Amino acid sequence: MAEQRSSQWYAGDDRNAYIHRAWMRRGLPRHAFDGRPHIAIANTASDLTPCNAHFDEVATSVKQGVFEAGGIPVNMPVVSLGETLVRPTAMLWRNMAAMATEEMLRGNPIDGVVLLGGCDKTTPALLMAAASVNLPALVIPGGPMLTGTFRGTPLGCGTDVWRLSEETRAGTLSREQFTRSESAMIRSRGHCNTMGTASTMGLLAEALGMVIPGLAGTPAPDSRLLEASHESGRLAVELVRRGRRPSEILTKAAFHNAVVALSAIGGSTNAVVHLLAIAGRLGVELTLADIDRIGAEVPLLVDLQPAGRFLMEDLHRAGGLRPVLREVRDLLDPTARTVTGSRLVDDLDDAEIWDVEVIRPRSAPIREQAGIAVLTGNLAPSGAVIKPAAASPELLRHRGRAVVFDSIEDMHARIDSPDLDVDADSVLVLRGCGPRGYPGMPEVANMPLPRKLLERGVRDMVRVCDGRMSGTAYGTVVLHVAPEAAAGGPLAVVRDGDPIVLDVAARTITVDVPPGELDRRRPSSALLGGLADPRRGWERLYVDHVMQADTGVDLDFLVGSSGDQVARESH
Template sequence: MPTHDPTQLRSHRWFAADTLRGFGHRSRLKGMGFDDKDYRDRPVVAILNTWSDLNTCHSHFRNRADEVRRGILQEGGFPVEVPVMSLGEMLMKPTTMMYRNLLAMEVEEVLRCHPIDSAVLMGGCDKTVPAMLMGALSADIPCLFLPAGPMLKARWKNETLGSGSDAWKYWDERCAGNLCDTDWTAIENCIARSAGTCMTMGTASTMACIAETLGFTLPGASCIPAVLAEHSRLAVQSGRQAVAMAWDQLRPSQLVTPESIDNAIITDMTIGGSTNAIVHILAIAGRAGISLELDRFDELSRTTPVLGDLRPSGRFLMEDFYNAGGLSALLERLRDHLNLDCMTVSGKTLGEQIAGAEGINDEVIRTIDNPVSPQGGTCVLRGNLSPDGCVIKSIAADPRLTQHTGPAVVFDDYAHLKERINDPDLNVTADSVLVLRSAGSLGAPGMPEWGMLPIPKKLLEQGVRDMVRISDARMSGTSYGTCVLHISPESFVGGPLALVQDGDMIEIDVEGRRIVWHVDEAEAERRRVAWTAPEPKFTRGYGQMYASHVTGAHQGCDFDFLAGRSPGAEPDIF
């Protein structure tokens, strides 16, 4: 049994001193029913819980927090549960992306200002994952991440449903007149089968897999369905490991390195992950002080095969992925592409952690010689419409549209889109390029998931199911189609997208990584001179701070004053 030195714990500064301040700290714990044996010379392990009645993904976290607490007690730690902001993707408007940086700030400050030696971060719904990792990196206090886990597979009649992806699909069929109200209601009643995140490889599961690859979770944590007994055991194990991390002082800055960031990008590409991961990885790297350019994603995409045959770009769901061996089995097959010496919270390297992991189903987790695609699922495009770069999930696009030129049909904002899209007189064909602006970080605000623009009803009725769609928005990780996203600079600040007019010819060439606005420079300059900057969206509060400091999509949309870590910024009044 190793001997630990309690004087090395952060919490020792709060509770050990024979001073008036120390007296106050101890007496208030005792006022809550704790005595000296509960906390003296023990690591204080925080459980940062993002449970909320308005967040389906985290609806099981009340129970999981108790299970984490059990693991902390088993290992001799002192558990303290601290609620932090819950980012529920489905119900928060205009988008949880607006509040990702707010949760990151809260996590950082909660960790720093309290007597916390280590923490279990409980999250899962899309933006909670990067927010908590960003905050943990900036505070640089030992932290372990516990993913919420995906919900169970759903069924409707003879169909296996994937949340999000099938919602889009069946909505199109309803708009086309192919689905009655009774069936639509039946799908609504069964598509979200249990607690947990979307059961596709959407943003939540993509970010959980990235958290595991970065070393922030215990082995296999990213894929365990939310309501399984295995997930409860994971919670207990996470509590135990957080105590060990407090003694060992294994910090986030030891996990996130240039090499582990490359591993995260490779993971995103090989699972056919969400385009949102690009924005979040950029922000995570920034918190670690790592210089990362958008082009690095494209470089690694070109050399990374897609091995996960997972919706929305493949056939299977997260429950299938878990049963097939999960992320460890996939990474083991891809180990020659990875930096295997990167450290994880388990105390092992990534290479040690995945060694010998067995793939159970070669259809769900493909072999290197039989990939879903020989290259990664996401590409970076550049051109005069997006000088700072934009992204497309090429693996989820119609192959015939990945090299396409067509006339623009422009929507000034989301309200304009809703007003015009189903107008029978709209001048649009299957060859048109739908363009949405005022959908970026400042324009929307918050860069909502509007990038999978709806196909006009009259085209749906003709059988059209995909078109080229371009915006400065994001799209849900459950979305699909030929959608060019994250146009940067965004239209709200005068990016070229602000100047596009109906009928302008726009070309995308995914193989050539180009996006071209076919307007001559003189005409573009004439429009620029005539363009008027819009009024600010906010005049007070968090919104004003957000608008003043958020960076562009190609920089991760973090606040400019939060880049890097702040080690040594410890409370100094005791």
């Protein structure tokens, strides 16, 4: 076995090695520095990230596994992002969390890393960091919460927040009952129990090969999560000894399989920007066109909210991700390998569906074609996305006049006005919400419907936005419009009354105006006045360097792997 990377710090009898060892001798014996692998536990536990609050317990099991395998575990708290709390949006900080984790992995005496990811942005940020440093790594998804109930009905966190909120606005649920449901919404530790971004990215981390097969989707309170965490600690030591690095696992084939999985599980549209960003860190060529092409013919097999009926606890009970992948094995790239060293497709032989209502067999899918659709046209020259599985079928081909909001604040101020010139066929347009515009591309694309239409029974409308949508949300929403309004995209010059034409089957989103008309227009002062213009700090750096949605919303200077070598030595 080659010399461990940590030996660059600890080996020898000079002053530097003395300092490095002495400061770590707070319980570690001398033989901890005799060439044993030092395994970092990139721990996103935080009381301000409630979905990850149990990770200290998970880390303890990882430590035991590392010790058992002859390694030295070191807890390494990293930037944690709580989706429900961080303002203005957790997406603003994903790249910062990835960059900070990358630098800590590179700058410390670490041979390998176990990544503890749960809440939405934590898993992609950790994978982006690991891909950039390319040290042996694997992921432990923190798992979904257990299902809560309200008035005898299971609650899908996130999805039912939107549903109950709209029912309250429509007058069919009292404010008192709405507030009462709050205590039932979050039953246990763990992330959202719908097929939101957290669930999606945990499952896709396994489809990418970065998780022990069968672990993703294990509920957070389930003791089997701790058992698998112990095993992950053991495996991390083996990864170092075998020299198995993320670049060998996160190949083009792995991303192909992740896109197949994304479609089959009905995953979050947020996965698109995360997969593009992770691929960019590795130099793997992945485009929106690839995502559309690979996912287009994949059937939807998992009947989970928001696209279906059940919740993550049900998916785990029904067999989890592996039987889903087994049903679409012919669509997977058989060359992709996992952290175990075996091919992903070879780990599916004994996978079984235990509830065909939750996981449909290939012969009886929920939808024949479930891929996230990529749209282009004069409204989105670089692309936009829509999740057909979460949309109303009758709206997937639609023409309506635009009702334009120049900012989130503008939308909130006018959406419920009785004087708003809107009807059920209108297309709601919200701009200034892209990576640069807000900044951070907030989850506002699934705009609330106008109150006067809700009161008439309308429950879905076509909505268009350069921001994102919560993975727990639903509706006929065209999002990630690129270029965004703040980057000079055509969305910036759409006007009230412009006919907008959506045709998902044709993969188009257009403004039906004469040729050259959009080029002659200039953005409104209201739009320009609402765009972000930070003067300092991370927001300034972000606005100056963030890329567009079609390339993953990473920072331009972070694209490409930088390896694990430190440029200079201290002392």
